[in-house]
Amino acid sequence: MIRLRTCALRAALFAAIVFPAHAGLLLFDSITGSVGLSTDGWGSSLASAGTISASVPSGGTVLRAWLYTAYLAGSALPSITGSLDGVPVAYGPRVDNVTACCGIGSARADVTPLVAAAVNGGPGGLYDFTVGEGDTALQDGEALVVIYSLPSLPVSTIAIFDGYSAIGGDSFTANFAAPLNPAAPGIHAEMRLGIGFSCCLGDNPPDQFSTVSVNGTAITNSAGNLDDGTSGSANGDLITIGGFDDPFSPFLPDYASDHERYDLVPRIRAGDTSISVHTENPSGDDNIFLAAFQVSGQANFANAPEPATFLTIGVALLGGAVFAGRPRRYRLGYRGSTVPVAIMANAVRLGRKK
Ligand SMILES: [Ca+2]
Numbered sequence: 001m002i003r004l005r006t007c008a009l010r011a012a013l014f015a016a017i018v019f020p021a022h023a024g025l026l027l028f029d030s031i032t033g034s035v036g037l038s039t040d041g042w043g044s045s046l047a048s049a050g051t052i053s054a055s056v057p058s059g060g061t062v063l064r065a066w067l068y069t070a071y072l073a074g075s076a077l078p079s080i081t082g083s084l085d086g087v088p089v090a091y092g093p094r095v096d097n098v099t100a101c102c103g104i105g106s107a108r109a110d111v112t113p114l115v116a117a118a119v120n121g122g123p124g125g126l127y128d129f130t131v132g133e134g135d136t137a138l139q140d141g142e143a144l145v146v147i148y149s150l151p152s153l154p155v156s157t158i159a160i161f162d163g164y165s166a167i168g169g170d171s172f173t174a175n176f177a178a179p180l181n182p183a184a185p186g187i188h189a190e191m192r193l194g195i196g197f198s199c200c201l202g203d204n205p206p207d208q209f210s211t212v213s214v215n216g217t218a219i220t221n222s223a224g225n226l227d228d229g230t231s232g233s234a235n236g237d238l239i240t241i242g243g244f245d246d247p248f249s250p251f252l253p254d255y256a257s258d259h260e261r262y263d264l265v266p267r268i269r270a271g272d273t274s275i276s277v278h279t280e281n282p283s284g285d286d287n288i289f290l291a292a293f294q295v296s297g298q299a300n301f302a303n304a305p306e307p308a309t310f311l312t313i314g315v316a317l318l319g320g321a322v323f324a325g326r327p328r329r330y331r332l333g334y335r336g337s338t339v340p341v342a343i344m345a346n347a348v349r350l351g352r353k354k
């Protein structure tokens, strides 16, 4: 009994220290099945509405759809509002990036019913929506994230992390049950980032970019800028989303050629059972508010503790314990959906900091 209590205490201490009231991007959702991912962004400092799109093949069925908005000067924005195809959007709690300057943050809305109604049973391809902002000067832009099922697709896992980036660094890990073979036919592993309030090198110091490393290797020092802004480099327009129509960024791209969509396969070594990603924002004034992953097969995604914290505290307390998320299984389907709930989702749902 004493041993059990000690173990429980150690586990509690470990959990409390490794998972602090979390600063950073949190795992919001994860799903495994014959699923696909669509992401797109729009921003403007002048117009209060524009076009944002979803790309869903014929036969695809929308399972979930979220609209994000990224803002600045949050204290001057008492309420966060917007619309999709003229329908007011009910954004959830604001998520201020308390680690960064300038009152930057983001909010998320569930727009599944509206997007599903437009897409399901449709011809497939590109679906355009009119996205609106309540305050275009203080809202940099929006991201539309859609997960759909399509029986002909190979099984993959999609994971969405959202909230705000800790400028000192966030880490994510995908754990796989079987060793990976990067040469396997059809293997797929990618990450797409959504970043708000990021603009420019040189003419607006400090240079505004984020860095990304995968399995310990830096893959970009150029993530950011207003790739999805439509009105030029002004506050209220500073948003970029790795989108369905963006190519993968080359390895260590320059600023202009980094569109925040990254192929992770080249960083996988034969036999790896996990993929680890780490992001930082050295300028302290950009907000990575979204990280969307899609990988072949089944994977368990988790927020990873920072390496130094993990080694120092984890080893000391537990003598080398192996960290592993404990996924919760549940059947899938959104409220009111007629989608067959044949797909098993594999998720760790964590509360986001309010
Ligand atoms: Ca705007």
Ligand SMILES: [Ca+2]
Binding pocket: 196, 197, 198, 199, 208, 285, 286, 287
């Ligand atoms: Ca910035």
Ligand SMILES: [Ca+2]
Binding pocket: 222, 223, 224, 225, 226, 227, 240, 255, 258, 259, 260
């Ligand atoms: Ca960019």
